[in-house]
Amino acid sequence: MVAGQDGLDNVIRHVSVIEVPDAVRWFQGYELMITAGYSYRHSEHALVQLVEDLVCADAAALAICYSERYLGSIPECVAARANELKFPLLELPLDVKYIEIITPVMGAVINRQAQYLDSALRAHIELEHMVLKSAGPEAMVRRVAELLDVPVLLLTPSFQLRHFSSPHAADPLAGEVATDWRSALEEARPDAELGSAVLVGETNGERFAALPLGTETILLGYVLALGIAPLNAKQLLLSQCSMPLTVELLLERTRQDAVVRLQRDFFDDLFDGEMSDEVATRRANAYGMxxxxxxxxxxxxxxxxxxxxxxxxxxxxxxxxxxxxxxxxxxxxxxxxxxxxxxxxxxxxxxxxxxxxx
Incomplete structure (x- = not known):
């Protein structure tokens, strides 16, 4: 480890090799980049620029192999810049082959993603069972908060807070997390890895991940998870919770629409004046009035x-x-x-x- 220890929690999702000076155009983000430094052997400035470009592209780290052969050593200015940007800079010895880095790192990434998917699938199935039991949106939001271990909010389509749940007693109450969610969601951006449905953003200095709930034609609301770091298992789990929540909200709307229709029919009959007081009272009570x-x-x-x-x-x-x-x-x-x-x-x-x- 040469520099950038403060960035060791960066997320790695890919491994790529850089051996051309204009490689920035192919950066995807969240990569562990490997290079022998051959294209940068004549310019310390170019190597510093590479570090800056990698940070701008959300790369995870840079591993320089065989630095003694092409660079002599990693320049101090490069290490200093990596420290400033909290970007991990690694130096690997001559006897380490590229494949000895790529294979174990990608194996770890794939295994981690498999664990994430398994957890997300389990959460999805559990919430489906809650739908079948008519647990209700509030109970489901509480369970999502427990699964994610972060505060979760359920917003109406007009961005009003409908329900707030937190697994931690010390977290703020619902009234204390009020914010302009319309603006926050409009400024949020789709997560490129998890699909356009997952929105990630920041409000009041706190990161959040959000999902719209509904169908192509009906917006039923939004579910937001506060304090979720980008590109981790919790975002994937949240994405898998959206469908059961959407189904529950659709069922709730269907029930509400049915009650409204019954109430309208009741008032039509009531205004006709042909119902006895006893029948009117009985029907009203049956419809929750x-x-x-x-x-x-x-x-x-x-x-x-x-x-x-x-x-x-x-x-x-x-x-x-x-x-x-x-x-x-x-x-x-x-x-x-x-x-x-x-x-x-x-x-x-x-x-x-x-x-x-x-």
Whole structure:
């Protein structure tokens, strides 16, 4: 070891050989680079530049073989620059052949990847079983946090925090990890090794890995793991957790949509006035609605605004308006008339607020 001891935790995924001066164009990243230094024998500056290029390309380390034969020795300026950049610089003796480096290193890389895949597959199967048991998204996020041994967040499609779980009691609570996740995810970049679905980034000085959850046409949210170093087993494990989480969220949405349809049908029948109080109460309870004390009915209609959106060719704006109106109505009922009922019907939102003492 000549220099760069502070970079010994760099990840190696490949082994490559450099014997031409313009090899930078072929750098892939995370390589252990091997060279005899023949192309750099006349220029210390060129060798320093090679170290800098390797760092910029996210290489793992540089091993110089047979330095006595072509370089005489590794120049001090090269070692100094490697130390500055925390880039491992190795010197190997004349009796070491390239194949004696490449074979064991790649064998270790392949064995490590096999272990990663095995762990990821086990996690995937475990989460699939949780889906079959209808464990729910929150329970699955807790398990993912335990498997990864890092805090995990579940975000809504609008980047709002839905659930936070950490395997460590000392980690911050959900409210303390609030950040602008929209900006953080927009600035995140795909992991080239694990595929474009895995996003890696940094926020508030902490690395994270994230995955969108959903299908080609439906975005259901995001799962994020905090404090994950790039290119390690935890990223691969996280990628394998996305499908079971997506299935669970799809099932949850299907159940919610079914309840909403039943509630709409109930209100249609209720407003027709042909149900007895007993039948109305029984059906309401079956659909998760408690009508006791709800003596007021408020209907917020968006027909006029909807027609304006249609004239402007903005059909998607109608759904956004309805969703926003329901969120506003739900928040109003929760704060001013706790225990009330809010249901969407066509282009309107029906509120049955419960006012105590009225």
């Amino acid at each position: 408690n009508l006791d004390g709800c003596s007021w009915v408020v209907v917020a209609d968006i027909d006029a605004l909807a027609s304006q959106f249609l004239k402007a060719g903005q059909e998607q704006g109608i759904q956004k308006l309805k969703d926003g109106l329901k969120r506003l109505a739900s928040a109003l009922v929760d704060t001013e008339a706790e225990g009330g009922v809010v249901v969407s019907r066509s282009d309107s939102v029906v509120l049955l607020p419960r006012f105590t003492g009225v």
